[in-house]
Amino acid sequence: MDSPDAGNSVEHNLFRQLREVVPQNQWDTIGDRIKELRSVEKTRQAQVQRQIAHDETQRKISELARIQKRHLEQQAISELKALLETDYVGAIRKYETEYRDLVDGAEFERIREDCVQAWITSQKLRQFSVDSQQASAIGDLSLNTLVTARAGSGKTSTLVNRTLFLQDHCGIAPNDILVLAFNRKAVLEIKQRLLVRRNQRTVEHLEQLKKQRKSGPWLDPITVDDQDVDSTANAFGIELPHVLTFHSLAYSLVHPKNSVLMDSESESGQAQSRVIQGIIDEYLKDQDSRNLIREVMLGHFRHDWDRIIEGGYLKDREDMIAFRRSLPRVSMKGEAVKSYGEKLIADYLFEHDVDYNYEQNYMWGGRNYRPDFTVFGPNNSRIVIEYFGMQGDPEYDEMSQEKRIFWESRPRIVFDEINPDLVRQDNGRGVGVHIEKLLTAHGIPCNQLSESEIWDRVKDRAIDRFTVSVKSFIAKARKSGLNLAELRSSIRSHDPMNEIERKYLLIAIEIYGRYLDYLRNSGDDDFDGLMLEAAEKIAVGKTRFERRNTLGDLASIQHMLIDEFQDFSSPFFRLISSIKSQNRDIATFCVGDNWQAINGFAGSDLQYFSDPEKFFGTTTQLSVQTNYRSTKNIVEAGNSVMRGRGIPSIASKSGIGSVEIADVDLFEPTPMEEDRHQREPRTAMLLRLISNAIGRDQNVTLLCRRNFVPRFLRPEGFRPGLDGYLEHIRQYFPEHLRNRISISTVHGFKGLESDVVIVLDAFSNCYPLIHPDWVFGRIFGDELESLTDEERRLFYVAVTRAESHLYLICDGPDISPFVSDLRELAAVSNVDWSMIPTFEYSDGNVGILISDKKSNDRSSTYEIRNQLKASGYKWNTGYQGWFKSRMPEQLDTDALKNEYWVRSADKIEMKIIDQNDNVIELYSLDKGELNQIW
Numbered sequence: 011m012d013s014p015d016a017g018n019s020v021e022h023n024l025f026r027q028l029r030e031v032v033p034q035n036q037w038d039t040i041g042d043r044i045k046e047l048r049s050v051e052k053t054r055q056a057q058v059q060r061q062i063a064h065d066e067t068q069r070k071i072s073e074l075a076r077i078q079k080r081h082l083e084q085q086a087i088s089e090l091k092a093l094l095e096t097d098y099v100g101a102i103r104k105y106e107t108e109y110r111d112l113v114d115g116a117e118f119e120r121i122r123e124d125c126v127q128a129w130i131t132s133q134k135l136r137q138f139s140v141d142s143q144q145a146s147a148i149g150d151l152s153l154n155t156l157v158t159a160r161a162g163s164g165k166t167s168t169l170v171n172r173t174l175f176l177q178d179h180c181g182i183a184p185n186d187i188l189v190l191a192f193n194r195k196a197v198l199e200i201k202q203r204l205l206v207r208r209n210q211r212t213v214e215h216l217e218q219l220k221k222q223r224k225s226g227p228w229l230d231p232i233t234v235d236d237q238d239v240d241s242t243a244n245a246f247g248i249e250l251p252h253v254l255t256f257h258s259l260a261y262s263l264v265h266p267k268n269s270v271l272m273d274s275e276s277e278s279g280q281a282q283s284r285v286i287q288g289i290i291d292e293y294l295k296d297q298d299s300r301n302l303i304r305e306v307m308l309g310h311f312r313h314d315w316d317r318i319i320e321g322g323y324l325k326d327r328e329d330m331i332a333f334r335r336s337l338p339r340v341s342m343k344g345e346a347v348k349s350y351g352e353k354l355i356a357d358y359l360f361e362h363d364v365d366y367n368y369e370q371n372y373m374w375g376g377r378n379y380r381p382d383f384t385v386f387g388p389n390n391s392r393i394v395i396e397y398f399g400m401q402g403d404p405e406y407d408e409m410s411q412e413k414r415i416f417w418e419s420r421p422r423i424v425f426d427e428i429n430p431d432l433v434r435q436d437n438g439r440g441v442g443v444h445i446e447k448l449l450t451a452h453g454i455p456c457n458q459l460s461e462s463e464i465w466d467r468v469k470d471r472a473i474d475r476f477t478v479s480v481k482s483f484i485a486k487a488r489k490s491g492l493n494l495a496e497l498r499s500s501i502r503s504h505d506p507m508n509e510i511e512r513k514y515l516l517i518a519i520e521i522y523g524r525y526l527d528y529l530r531n532s533g534d535d536d537f538d539g540l541m542l543e544a545a546e547k548i549a550v551g552k553t554r555f556e557r558r559n560t561l562g563d564l565a566s567i568q569h570m571l572i573d574e575f576q577d578f579s580s581p582f583f584r585l586i587s588s589i590k591s592q593n594r595d596i597a598t599f600c601v602g603d604n605w606q607a608i609n610g611f612a613g614s615d616l617q618y619f620s621d622p623e624k625f626f627g628t629t630t631q632l633s634v635q636t637n638y639r640s641t642k643n644i645v646e647a648g649n650s651v652m653r654g655r656g657i658p659s660i661a662s663k664s665g666i667g668s669v670e671i672a673d674v675d676l677f678e679p680t681p682m683e684e685d686r687h688q689r690e691p692r693t694a695m696l697l698r699l700i701s702n703a704i705g706r707d708q709n710v711t712l713l714c715r716r717n718f719v720p721r722f723l724r725p726e727g728f729r730p731g732l733d734g735y736l737e738h739i740r741q742y743f744p745e746h747l748r749n750r751i752s753i754s755t756v757h758g759f760k761g762l763e764s765d766v767v768i769v770l771d772a773f774s775n776c777y778p779l780i781h782p783d784w785v786f787g788r789i790f791g792d793e794l795e796s797l798t799d800e801e802r803r804l805f806y807v808a809v810t811r812a813e814s815h816l817y818l819i820c821d822g823p824d825i826s827p828f829v830s831d832l833r834e835l836a837a838v839s840n841v842d843w844s845m846i847p848t849f850e851y852s853d854g855n856v857g858i859l860i861s862d863k864k865s866n867d868r869s870s871t872y873e874i875r876n877q878l879k880a881s882g883y884k885w886n887t888g889y890q891g892w893f894k895s896r897m898p899e900q901l902d903t904d905a906l907k908n909e910y911w912v913r914s915a916d917k918i919e920m921k922i923i924d925q926n927d928n929v930i931e932l933y934s935l936d937k938g939e940l941n942q943i944w
């Protein structure tokens with residue numbers, strides 16, 4: 011339409027309206043204007059059409075490209091899959107160089123895992139199939155790999171599988187693989203597993219060798235077993251890769267002419283300790299040095315170091331209280347006391363020559379009660395002193411009140427209490443004033459000992475502790491790779507907490523200097539020196555090593571595998587760095603569990619684990635989480651202890667297990683048990699747990715934080731060592747069951763497992779156990795937080811050793827804060843003792859119980875108590891009667907009738923009962939006559 015007259019009626023209508031409003035001069039040109047606009051519109055529409063057509067073409071092109079890419083990707087995946095089967099290393103290279111953009115990283119990872127899993131499954135001598143995380147670790151060929159593998163996730167089998175995979179599937183020669191471990195036991199384990207996976211008949215061969223060796227010359231068992239593995243490998247023509255400890259690698263590089271001082275596992279045993287001891291002895295010959303040590307150690311013994319944590323420890327109030335309670339304070343006499351208040355009391359008594367016992371046991375309603383201090387006075391008099399340190403806490407106050415009432419009922423013992431107000435008075439001196447008044451009022455002298463008398467009494471222990479701490483100081487200095495000048499400068503810039511620490515550091519650096527002099531002059535070396543020397547040799551190209559006729563060259567090794575990487579430290583890092591400087595392509599694969607890093611005391615340093623890229627450069631970090639060892643609740647218990655500290659474990663076992671707290675306070679022995687174990691009431695408790703487990707056909711391991719069994723678990727006067735205690739427990743069981751029970755420290759049981767684990771000391775001053783001497787390690791960065799973290803990890807190790815049942819022995823309120831964490835988060839219950847049958851003693855004891863007849867309103871047995879006592883009966887609160895136990899063959903009823911007390915007995919009954927409290931015979935005694943009822 012190009013004129014106002016054209017168009018349809020709608021347009022005509024519009025025109026009419028426009029005509030009325032548009033002036034004439036514009037009306038004359040309106041046709042041209044419309045024409046113009048129509049042309050613009052036409053062009054626009056044509057453009058839109060073209061765009062639509064273009065878009066459609068583009069869509070088709072990209073669809074085609076997508077199909078082509080998918081096709082190419084499929085082709086690439088098929089090609090990579092096939093190549094992974096025949097040339098695994100080549101497949102990875104191809105992926106990296108050609109297919110990285112085509113095939114997604116996660117997809118390639120998946121097909122690699124499939125390949126590894128299929129390869130493992132095809133192995134006849136495999137132990138089990140591997141999960142995808144294990145497979146990923148086994149087949150990861152990055153330049154640097156760190157695998158965090160949680161407890162029970164199969165670290166050793168992953169290392170062994172990887173080694174076999176590299177050899178048999180990737181075609182890497184055994185001579186080009188180096189496996190490094192921290193101790194010889196781990197090396198042996200890896201070698202044995204590699205051997206067996208090659209040929210199962212090697213097991214018999216090893217057994218045979220073992221039998222033949224019995225009469226041979228004495229050598230340490232690991233060396234013998236290791237030699238057997240090597241000769242078996244030779245006999246079967248099996249070529250094993252290099253599996254070495256760091257130490258033996260360094261040794262075979264350096265070939266030291268003189269001896270190497272080692273403290274852990276070398277043939278020379280405690281050589282390093284002996285050398286340091288010698289230096290300290292020499293140092294002590296000098297009077298000034300002796301005085302200095304005396305000043306430091308007496309000051310240290312008296313000091314309340316934990317005060318320094320006030321304000322400096324970032325915890326809320328409750329955690330803080332629990333934490334403070336768990337800090338060990340050692341009294342001058344050497345007891346681990348529970349609080350600063352107790353330490354003040356103990357130290358006052360000690361320094362005033364007062365004879366006392368700490369936590370002496372009293373029986374209270376069939377249970378043990380151990381008040382803090384029992385002071386012995388003239389004529390067998392006693393004063394019991396309790397420190398009520400948590401006044402204001404309602405539960406605690408109630409308990410304190412019960413204790414007061416208990417002592418009121420024993421008027422022959424004087425009871426006294428001390429509270430925190432007194433501790434705060436006059437900088438602690440209030441306690442002394444109070445005790446002096448109390449003791450002198452009861453005729454007990456308080457004679458202040460002189461400094462030299464006090465020193466004489468604590469000297470041996472003080473020197474001993476000083477020596478231990480200096481040994482640890484030297485170990486840490488060596489492990490941090492500090493030479494004398496460096497250590498000196500770090501001490502100079504260190505801010506000591508007080509004079510004691512400052513003077514201690516002066517002595518320690520002096521002894522460190524003498525130790526280094528000794529090494530220099532004697533030509534001997536120590537472990538760290540050896541590592542350093544090895545690192546230096548490698549750095550100048552001396553990379554060949556020779557060991558038992560095997561030659562290796564670090565420059566040509568293609569794969570290096572490191573076990574237990576959480577135990578890494580500076581000397582190991584130097585060695586590895588040197589190797590890497592000479593062999594840039596060496597693939598370094600480290601596996602470990604940072605939750606199980608428990609060797610910080612020996613200088614292990616978690617920073618290598620926490621920040622591998624800082625030390626090794628780009629590192630692939632993988633995790634292996636599935637726990638194949640323990641039941642779900644034990645895995646959860648472990649995770650609860652470590653919550654918020656890294657990736658958790660995942661349980662794979664579906665079986666039912668348990669995590670139970672055995673509170674000794676809640677255990678009530680049966681009268682028979684009480685009678686049996688008068689000197690060791692807790693043995694009954696353990697025997698129940700152990701026999702119950704053995705009844706389920708399970709093995710039991712008793713774990714201790716320290717090298718001794720807690721005092722209140724062992725019979726009175728019993729030596730605390732673990733082996734002796736084990737023997738004591740085992741003797742209750744028949745010979746053939748005894749090896750089902752074992753005992754160990756937690757450190758010693760790392761890497762091992764047991765059906766049932768009983769943690770004997772889940773107390774606050776065992777987990778965490780932070781020795782007051784920790785302050786001397788501040789110069790190396792030790793802090794309460796880091797030490798407590800390490801203790802938490804140790805507890806985690808203890809928990810995760812159990813396969814199906816875990817028992818944690820606690821002592822009433824004295825419970826580890828880690829157990830409290832665990833109780834909050836995981837399914838934990840208290841042992842229900844009524845569900846655990848009593849132990850069946852092999853001699854089948856029976857008991858004789860004498861009590862008043864129910865109808866009797868007098869206490870006839872009380873009237874004849876002295877006669878009963880004379881016949882060997884003891885009052886038994888549980889039975890509410892007089893009791894003695896007899897073996898069945900000793901039970902002579904005629905002799906019973908003739909017992910002295912019978913003649914005076916009236917309205918009394920006598921029961922013969924078996925171990926489970928069933929009445930076997932019942933007698934009535936009236937007016938001196940004994941009649942059997944049944």
Ligand SMILES: Nc1ncnc2c1ncn2[C@@H]1O[C@H](COP(=O)(O)OP(=O)(O)OP(=O)(O)O)[C@@H](O)[C@H]1O
Pocket residue numbers: 137138139140141144159160161162163164165166167603606637638639760761762810
């Ligand atoms: N894929 C798997 N399938 C079944 N069982 C497995 C698998 N991997 C490991 N195991 C088993 O799990 C148990 C724990 O393995 P292992 O003792 O090697 O663990 P670990 O990682 O060394 O543990 P820890 O660090 O706690 O000592 C072993 O009995 C092992 O045979």
